[in-house]
Amino acid sequence: xxxxxxxxxxxxxxxxxxxxxxxxxxxxxxxxxxxxxxxxxxxxxxxxxxxxxxxxxxxxxxxxxxxxxxxxxxxxxxxxxxxxxxxxxxxxxxxxxxxxxxxxxxxxxxxxxxxxxxxxxxxxxxxxxxxxxxxxxxxxxxxxxxxxxxxxxxxxxxxxxxxxxxxxxxxxxxxxxxxxxxxxxxxxxxxxxxxxxxxxxxxxxxxxxxxxxxxxxxxxxxxxxxxxxxxxxxxxxxxxxxxxxxxxxxxxxxxxxxxxxxxxx
Numbered sequence: 001x002x003x004x005x006x007x008x009x010x011x012x013x014x015x016x017x018x019x020x021x022x023x024x025x026x027x028x029x030x031x032x033x034x035x036x037x038x039x040x041x042x043x044x045x046x047x048x049x050x051x052x053x054x055x056x057x058x059x060x061x062x063x064x065x066x067x068x069x070x071x072x073x074x075x076x077x078x079x080x081x082x083x084x085x086x087x088x089x090x091x092x093x094x095x096x097x098x099x100x101x102x103x104x105x106x107x108x109x110x111x112x113x114x115x116x117x118x119x120x121x122x123x124x125x126x127x128x129x130x131x132x133x134x135x136x137x138x139x140x141x142x143x144x145x146x147x148x149x150x151x152x153x154x155x156x157x158x159x160x161x162x163x164x165x166x167x168x169x170x171x172x173x174x175x176x177x178x179x180x181x182x183x184x185x186x187x188x189x190x191x192x193x194x195x196x197x198x199x200x201x202x203x204x205x206x207x208x209x210x211x212x213x214x215x216x217x218x219x220x221x222x223x224x225x226x227x228x229x230x231x232x233x234x235x236x237x238x239x240x241x242x243x244x245x246x247x248x249x250x251x252x253x254x255x256x257x258x259x260x261x262x263x264x265x
Contacts, residue, residue, distance in 0.1 A: 059139050060264040062211065063093045068257025073105070082110040085238075089255050096265075097132040101147060107238035116162040118232075122155020124239025126199065140207070143215075147201035151221070153239045155193050157229050161185040190229035195237045197221045197249075205257075215255040223247040 070087040077084045087105030094100055108121040128149035134142055163183050203217025221240050228234060234243055241251045 061093070061096060061141060062259060062261040062263075063265055064260045064262035066091050066093075066213065066257050066259040068213070068215075068255050070103075070105070070253045070255050072253050073107070082112070084108045087253070089253075089257060091130060091257075099130040099132070099145075100127075101130045101149075102127040103149075103239075105239065109236055109238070110160070111236055114163075117160040118235065119158040119160060120155055120234075120236040120238060121158070122153055122193075122238040124151060124153035124155075124237075126151035126239060128199075130201070130203075134204075142207055143203075143205040145201075145203055145205070147203065147217075149199035149201065149219070151195075151197045151199055151239055153195045153237050155195070155238050156189055156191045157193060157232060157234065158187060158189040159232060160187055190232065193227045193229060193234065195226040195234065195240060196224040197237075197240050198224055205255075211259040211261060213255075213257050213259070215257065216253070217255075218252045219250065221249040221251065223249070 067088070067090045070089060073085040073087050077086070085105060085107035087103055089101075089103050091099040091101035102125065104123075104125045106123045108119065110119040111117065126149040128147060130143070130145040130147040132143045132145045134144040136142060161183055199219045199221045201217050201219045203215060205213045205215035207213050223240070223243065226234055226237070226243075236242055237249075240249045243249055
C-alpha cells in the first residue's frame with residue numbers, strides 16, 4: 001500500500017512539473033514578443049513609413065499675372081497693306097488648372113470686293129475662363145485648354161465705293177447695248193456701331209523658358225447682338241473677324257507671353 005501511495009505521489013508531481021514547464025514556456029514567448037528587438041523592428045517600420053511620406057515632393061506652381069501679345073496681327077500688319085491691328089492678351093491663375101483670361105485690341109481692315117469695298121475700324125475686348133486639361137509632370141507647367149469668352153466691339157464701317165449696273169436705252173424700238181457699270185465712291189461712314197458675341201476656344205501654351213510661354217489657339221464665335229448700318233451689313237467686326245451669313249465667325253492666333261510670378265501654391 002505504501003508503494004502505491006509513493007507511485008501516485010511521483011505521478012502527480014510529474015504532472016504538476018509538466019504543467020509548470022508549459023506555463024513557463026508560454027510566458028517566455030510573451031516576454032520575447034515584447035523584447036526590445038521587436039520594438040526596434042516596429043520603430044524601423046514606422047520610420048520607413050515616415051521616410052516614404054516625407055519623400056513625396058509636391059511641386060508648387062507659380063501664380064501671377066501673365067501678359068503677352070498676339071503675334072499674328074503685327075505680322076499681317078507688316079505684310080498686308082489693307083490690314084493693321086494689335087492685340088494684348090493676359091490671364092491670371094485662380095486655381096491650379098483654372099484661369100481668368102482677357103484680350104484687348106484694335107483693328108482696321110479694308111475689304112475690296114468686285115462690286116464694293118469697305119473698311120471696318122474699331123477696338124474690342126473679350127474676357128472669360130480657361131480650363132487646363134493637361135496633366136503636367138513634375139515641374140512642367142504647360143496647358144491644353146478649353147475656354148469661353150464674352151466679346152464686345154465698338155467700331156465704324158466706311159463704304160469706300162460700290163458699283164451701279166445700268167441698263168441700256170431703247171432707240172426707235174431697238175434696244176441699245178448695256179452701259180458699262182459705273183463705280184461710285186461716296187466714302188460715307190457709319191459710326192458708333194456695336195457688336196456682342198460669345199466665343200469658344202481650344203488652345204495650348206508651352207513653357208519654353210522659365211515663365212515664358214508660346215501659345216496657339218482657335219476660336220469659334222457666335223454673334224449675340226449687333227448694330228447694323230443703314231443699307232449695309234457688318235461683314236467684318238474687329239475682334240470677331242469675318243461675319244458669315246449664319247452670324248458665326250472664326251479666328252486663330254499665336255501668342256507669346258510672360259508670367260509675372262507673385263507667389264507659389
